[in-house]
Each structure stands twice: as structure tokens, then as C-alpha cells.
Amino acid sequence: MTLQRVVVVEDDALLAAHYKRVLERNNYEVYTASDGPMAIDLIDDVLPDAVVLDVLLESVTAMALLHEMQSHHDLASIPVILATNLAQRVPLDDMKKYGVREVLDKATMRPADIVGAVRKFAS
Amino acid sequence: MVAGGEKTANSGGVLFAGDIPRAGLVAHELKAPLATIRQLSLELQDETLSEQERTMIAQQIETVSERALRLSSDLALSERAQTTLFSITSLDSGALCSGVIRDMEPVYRAYERRIELRLSRRTHLMAGNHDLLHRILVNFVDNALHYTDEKSVVQLYTELRQNEARLRLGVRDYGAMMPLNVWRAIKKGEAPSVHQGRSHSSGLGLVIAHRFAEATGGKIGAIRHRNGASFYIDVPLSRQVSLL
Numbered sequence: 001m002t003l004q005r006v007v008v009v010e011d012d013a014l015l016a017a018h019y020k021r022v023l024e025r026n027n028y029e030v031y032t033a034s035d036g037p038m039a040i041d042l043i044d045d046v047l048p049d050a051v052v053l054d055v056l057l058e059s060v061t062a063m064a065l066l067h068e069m070q071s072h073h074d075l076a077s078i079p080v081i082l083a084t085n086l087a088q089r090v091p092l093d094d095m096k097k098y099g100v101r102e103v104l105d106k107a108t109m110r111p112a113d114i115v116g117a118v119r120k121f122a123s
Numbered sequence: 124m125v126a127g128g129e130k131t132a133n134s135g136g137v138l139f140a141g142d143i144p145r146a147g148l149v150a151h152e153l154k155a156p157l158a159t160i161r162q163l164s165l166e167l168q169d170e171t172l173s174e175q176e177r178t179m180i181a182q183q184i185e186t187v188s189e190r191a192l193r194l195s196s197d198l199a200l201s202e203r204a205q206t207t208l209f210s211i212t213s214l215d216s217g218a219l220c221s222g223v224i225r226d227m228e229p230v231y232r233a234y235e236r237r238i239e240l241r242l243s244r245r246t247h248l249m250a251g252n253h254d255l256l257h258r259i260l261v262n263f264v265d266n267a268l269h270y271t272d273e274k275s276v277v278q279l280y281t282e283l284r285q286n287e288a289r290l291r292l293g294v295r296d297y298g299a300m301m302p303l304n305v306w307r308a309i310k311k312g313e314a315p316s317v318h319q320g321r322s323h324s325s326g327l328g329l330v331i332a333h334r335f336a337e338a339t340g341g342k343i344g345a346i347r348h349r350n351g352a353s354f355y356i357d358v359p360l361s362r363q364v365s366l367l
Contacts (some may be wrong), residue, residue, distance in 0.1 A: 011269070013234050014183050015159050018166060025171065035299065085154050106158040110165055 003029040004049040004122050009039040009065070010083070011054060015106075019052060019083075022111040028118065036065045043075055049122035052114060055084035066098035079121035083114065149198065152327045156191035160184055186233040190265060194328075197258055201334040209252040209338050213361040216281050216290055217246045219253065223260045224279060227268075231277075236268055241280040248361035249290045255335040256358065259343075260292060262328045263354045267296035270351065284357060289342075293355030301345070301352045332356070 006023055010016040011034045020030045031046050033039035043051060051069075055062045062082070069075040079101045084090060087105035095103065101121040104113055163184050167177060224240050231238050260279065267277045275297035282291040329343070336343045336356050346353040 012155070012159060014187065015162060018159075018162055018180075021176070022166065025169070085151065085158055106162070107154060109162075111162070111169070 003027055004118075005029045005031065005046055006118055006122070007039065007043050007046055007048040007051045008032045009034075009036075009051065009053045009062075011035060015054075018111075019114060022114060023052075023118065026115045026119075036061070036068075039065055040068050043069065043078065044072070047074065048078060050118045051078055051080045052118065053080055053082050055082055055086050055090060063098075066095075066100070070098055081114070081117045081121065083109065148327055152194060153191060156187045156194075159187050160191070163187070183233055186230050190230065193258075193261065193265075197262065197331045197335075198327075200258070201331045204255075204334040204338040207338070209255060211250050211252055211339065213248045214251055214253055214256065215246060216249055216292065216358075217242050219256060220260065220279050220281060220292065223257060223264060227261060227264045230265070231268060234268055235273060236271055236277065238264065238267075238277040238279060241278050243281045243283050243290075245283075247281065247283060247290050249358040250361045251341065251358045252339040255339045256292070256341070256356070259332045259335050259341070259356050260294065262332050263294035266328055266354065267294050270298035271296040272298055275351075287357065288360050289357040290360055291355050291357050293353050295348075295351065295353045297351040299351070300349055301347045306345075306347050329354070 004027075006028045008016055008019045008023070008030060010019060010032065013034065016032045016034065020032055023030045031042055031048070033042045039051075039053075053062050053065065066080065069078065069080070076099060078099060080099045082090060082095065082100055082103045083106055084103065085106045087103050087107075090103050092100065092103050102117045104117060163180050166172070167180055167184075172180070220240055220242065224238060227238060264277065264279060271277050277297075278295045280291075280293050280295065282293065284291050329345075332354075333343050335341075339358075341356045341358045343354070343356050345355070
């Protein structure tokens, strides 16, 4: 059985490794990128079933990455789950046009929430 | 000073003229490590974890906790820095830097990054406060951790500024170039906002480092390289040597 693929974009190395472990234990194939340019290349190569994205990245913000994904036909439909410390400042309704399906608050989410969101929205 | 495409920001020794930035920035800086600690703690409840994974996660929780406590402690001390008299003594630059490496190596190991010490040919005595200088350098080294990739090595270095009778203690990282907007903020003497590039703590940490530097007679600066950044403090050489 082919595993569904997830790209995690998170510049905190320990948190990225945590998401990777949690998702892999739930039978996802996980790739990680720590910045926007690396992420867009990875997403382009892997064509994941879902992307888990931190909002505050160095060099290229999450918004720039989302715009870039929307500008490519094959990337525009990939569901994006935002995991952020700024959840209260990221209204989901405004973000839906960028492919964002859920916004998770890092301060309150549990490991199962990441898995649940990926499971719900992965294409 | 401009050399080979690199630019420095050091305006008369006062890099950051502002006070500690707005409470939101402080809250964000402290919230991020707490959120990470929480996620890792929740993961420990997973009964399928191996003993090796548990040990690794527990060490990561310890590392991140210590970093958050260090930031809290620095914040508290920096609030008093302008009204407290800190003792200035003659310090061995090599010993100070070695102590910083010793303290930060476990953190670097946890993040699978490397740091090395590059001392100037001779050991120099400088005049400063050990605790404050240690905190400043730890701050720089901690900041560099997030901006260096796994292939490169962060360098903690000393460099004699003979003409100025000062010793430069600096940290060089090899990663993404410092974004221009952050560079401009530093040149203006402002703390970069959390929404600008280099999202990890560079704004608040630099403001704190500036306060400590002022209290100990040092001057903080930054160099923007094409492949990373250097943050440094220039410290007066100890006059004890000149009296020998």
C-alpha cells in the first residue's frame, strides 16, 4: 500500500522532527523543509497529499509560499494545514483561497490534532 | 565599514536606542519554546515510544526549557541593567569563550549543529563583566544556531582591534543572508519585529545584548555577509596588561 505523503515546513528543527515522528507513526511518508525556498522545491518534487506549514519562517513568509503554490496548477489543490503560534491572527476564512484547510494553534494543539487534520484533508 | 560586499552596523556604540520592545514580541519569544516543550511532553505520553526515543525527547525538553529560562533570566537582568553597577574586571578572552562553547555544545548537539572556537593568535585580557559578556555571547551563539545549516559550522571568534584598543568577540553563522529589512532595522537602531525575517529571537535577544553591552562598556555590531551574518561585541582591552 502506498503511503500518503506529507511535507512539513517548520524552521524549528526539534518541532519539525516531532511532527515527522508523529505522522510517521500514523503511516505517513514525511518530508521536512526549514524555509520557504526549500519548501517550494520539495513540494514541487514530492507532490504531497498535504502540507503542514508554520507561519513564521525565515527569509520567505508562509504567505509568499502559499502564493507560489497557488500560481502552479499542480500545487494549487494541495491542502495546507497551518500550525502556528499566531493562530488568533490567522483567520481561516481569509486563508481558504490559498489552499489552507485548517489553522492549528501550537499552544493548544495535541499530536493527534496534526494527524487528524492531515487525515481529514489529505487528497 | 564596507568590505567585499559586507556591511556593518555600529552607530557610535549604541546599536539599539529603543527600550525593550513591545510586550507582544516578548510574549512571542517566550511562547515559542513553551509550545515546543508542550508538544514534546505530549509526545512522551505515547506508549509506543522506544526507550531511546523517550531519552532523546526528554533531553530535548531539557534543552528547550533551559533556553527559555535563559531568555527569561536575561530579560529580568536587562531590566535592571541601566540602574545596576556591574563590576568590571580583567578577563581572559579565551577562558570566557571556552566557557560559552562548553555551555552551548549540548544545545548544538540536540539540534545536530556544530560550533567551533577560533581565537586570535594571542590570548588577550579584556575589561568587562564576566556574567554579562557570557550572556551576550550565549545570546549570539543561540541566535546563530537557527541560521546555520547542517553542513556549516558556527564560529565563536576573537579578533584584536588594535587601533581601537579593543577586542572583538563575535559569532559568525553560515546560513541565509540577513534580510535587508532586518539589516535596515539594526542600522536604524531598532529591534527587528517578529514578522521580519530571521524569526527566531534575533530582535529581543539583540536588544538585551545591547543593554548588557552598555552596562559593561562594550559596543555591539553586526556584519551582513552574503552567506550569513556575524554579531559581535567590541570590549576594551584590559589596562592591567599595559601596566606590566
